[in-house]
Amino acid sequence: MDDQSLTTSLALIFLFLIILLISKTCRNRASRDAGCRLPAGSGGWPLVGETLHFVSSAYSPSPERFMDKRRRLYGKVFRSHLFGSPTIVSTDAEVSRCVLQSDARAFVPWYPKSLTELMGQSSILLINGNLQRRIHGLIGGFFKSAELKAQITRDMHSYVSHSVVNWRHHHRILVQEQTKNIVFQILVRALIGLGPGKEMQFLKQQFREFIAGLMSLPVKLPGSRLYRSLQAKKRMAMMIKSIIAEKRAEQADGGRSQRRSRDAVDVLIDDASDELTDDLISDNMIDLMIPAEDSVPVLITLAVKYLSECPLALRHLEEENMELKQRRGVEELQWNDYMSLSFTQDVITETLRMGNIISGIMRKAVKDVEIKGHLIPKGWCVLTYFRSVHLDESHYEEAYEFNPAIFFLRLFAPQEKDMSSCSFTPFGGGQRLCPGLDLARLEAAIFLHHLVTNFTWVAEEEDHIVNFPTVRMKRGMPIRVRRKS
Numbered sequence: 001m002d003d004q005s006l007t008t009s010l011a012l013i014f015l016f017l018i019i020l021l022i023s024k025t026c027r028n029r030a031s032r033d034a035g036c037r038l039p040a041g042s043g044g045w046p047l048v049g050e051t052l053h054f055v056s057s058a059y060s061p062s063p064e065r066f067m068d069k070r071r072r073l074y075g076k077v078f079r080s081h082l083f084g085s086p087t088i089v090s091t092d093a094e095v096s097r098c099v100l101q102s103d104a105r106a107f108v109p110w111y112p113k114s115l116t117e118l119m120g121q122s123s124i125l126l127i128n129g130n131l132q133r134r135i136h137g138l139i140g141g142f143f144k145s146a147e148l149k150a151q152i153t154r155d156m157h158s159y160v161s162h163s164v165v166n167w168r169h170h171h172r173i174l175v176q177e178q179t180k181n182i183v184f185q186i187l188v189r190a191l192i193g194l195g196p197g198k199e200m201q202f203l204k205q206q207f208r209e210f211i212a213g214l215m216s217l218p219v220k221l222p223g224s225r226l227y228r229s230l231q232a233k234k235r236m237a238m239m240i241k242s243i244i245a246e247k248r249a250e251q252a253d254g255g256r257s258q259r260r261s262r263d264a265v266d267v268l269i270d271d272a273s274d275e276l277t278d279d280l281i282s283d284n285m286i287d288l289m290i291p292a293e294d295s296v297p298v299l300i301t302l303a304v305k306y307l308s309e310c311p312l313a314l315r316h317l318e319e320e321n322m323e324l325k326q327r328r329g330v331e332e333l334q335w336n337d338y339m340s341l342s343f344t345q346d347v348i349t350e351t352l353r354m355g356n357i358i359s360g361i362m363r364k365a366v367k368d369v370e371i372k373g374h375l376i377p378k379g380w381c382v383l384t385y386f387r388s389v390h391l392d393e394s395h396y397e398e399a400y401e402f403n404p405a406i407f408f409l410r411l412f413a414p415q416e417k418d419m420s421s422c423s424f425t426p427f428g429g430g431q432r433l434c435p436g437l438d439l440a441r442l443e444a445a446i447f448l449h450h451l452v453t454n455f456t457w458v459a460e461e462e463d464h465i466v467n468f469p470t471v472r473m474k475r476g477m478p479i480r481v482r483r484k485s
């Protein structure tokens with residue numbers, strides 16, 4: 001390199017550093033003027049930031065290590081660098097609530113690249129504004145309807161009864177696998193109207209291939225994990241689009257036959273808007289299968305795990321459910337019977353608190369945002385980490401103990417505990433509050449009812465919870481059941 005080009009390069013580097021310094025000073029000044037500042041913390045290593053520490057801690061037997069260490073050093077809100085983005089981590093219930101309550105003028109959803117590739121740009125989890133509100137309203141209304149809850153209850157009865165008929169004395173069962181099979185079929189019927197059979201089996205296979213790539217490397221080369229998942233998604237989309245075409249033809253022919261129950265696709269195609277294209281509907285139906293294969297079965301599996309370790313709670317649960325069964329005799333139980341089993345619902349609530357099936361969610365700031373004196377600069381991500389709040393002793397005494405009675409206590413003695421709903425957010429909050437929360441609770445309650453009224457069980461072998469990339473039981477929660485006389 002000659003002298004002149006060396007001088008030019010040095011001048012350019014110098015100019016770049018000056019610009020960087022000026023923009024940082026301006027930002028700090030702006031935030032100081034507003035009385036807030038960037039939270040303390042560390043950016044970690046170049047490029048990878050603190051991602052490896054975060055992931056290795058999440059995989060380890062002490063998943064709280066990463067957060068606890070930084071909370072001690074910097075406080076409940078701190079700065080980090082995760083999954084390729086500078087990030088503010090919030091383990092503070094109020095700060096997280098403010099983030100969840102904000103709309104797309106302040107924050108938009110943010111997911112790792114492989115996830116956005118697989119979910120597609122029109123996924124409800126990624127879109128914002130009117131379209132997100134419209135789809136949320138349509139499917140949320142449908143999921144809350146008494147008509148769907150009654151159908152889910154009937155289906156759950158028949159699938160669970162059918163499964164448990166095959167459970168003989170001392171039968172070994174993998175709770176996670178059993179619940180995946182049951183819940184997937186029930187929710188798929190509610191979403192696209194598909195019943196059991198070959199097509200359902202095909203969909204299940206393709207869906208497992210699809211979901212395996214959700215947290216993969218963002219490489220789309222043939223043979224890569226992400227590529228195979230995208231191919232599986234294409235095959236599912238083709239199948240769902242042919243179902244949509246049949247439904248549209250039926251609609252053009254004068255409407256849905258009274259013999260067939262309404263499903264989520266019917267709800268979306270009934271909407272007159274041109275925005276709800278077949279591509280958008282099929283993409284969203286596939287995304288909605290994620291809780292069917294993952295979150296709800298894990299909720300039920302974790303409830304069985306915690307109950308196995310807490311005989312007192314199990315006894316109360318059995319008593320409540322046996323009492324209902326005996327009181328109603330041969331009469332078929334309805335969805336509101338299950339939802340009004342208060343201790344059963346407390347067991348589910350406590351499982352959600354301890355299990356943290358969705359440990360946190362990420363948003364990206366579209367402008368500088370200030371919350372409780374903390375600056376979240378434009379372009380940065382914010383991770384609202386529910387897990388640390390749910391396990392914070394200042395919100396829950398003996399936070400690591402499974403104790404469904406704490407929710408019962410809260411109901412009758414609110415002054416004894418912090419009642420603020422922002423310390424309990426397993427289903428998120430604000431405009432994106434999970435529209436499937438009632439369905440998740442209903443399915444868990446029905447499964448637990450059948451299990452505790454018909455069987456006793458013992459955990460078959462040592463198993464433990466894995467927390468990354470999704471929460472699950474490592475060995476699938478094997479139990480050995482004994483039919484009650």
Ligand code: HEM
Pocket residue numbers: 109124125132136187288291292295296299357358361425426427428429431432433434435436437439440
């Ligand atoms: C234990 C079970 C479940 C858990 C823990 C859970 C958790 C969550 C959380 C935390 C969010 C908020 C995401 C965000 O703010 O970005 C969410 C959103 C969502 N959930 Fe669930 N969920 C569960 C079951 C279900 C079920 C059964 C369905 C429906 C079949 C469902 C459908 C949705 C949808 C569509 C959204 C996106 C809402 C929007 O962005 O407008 N979830 N869920």
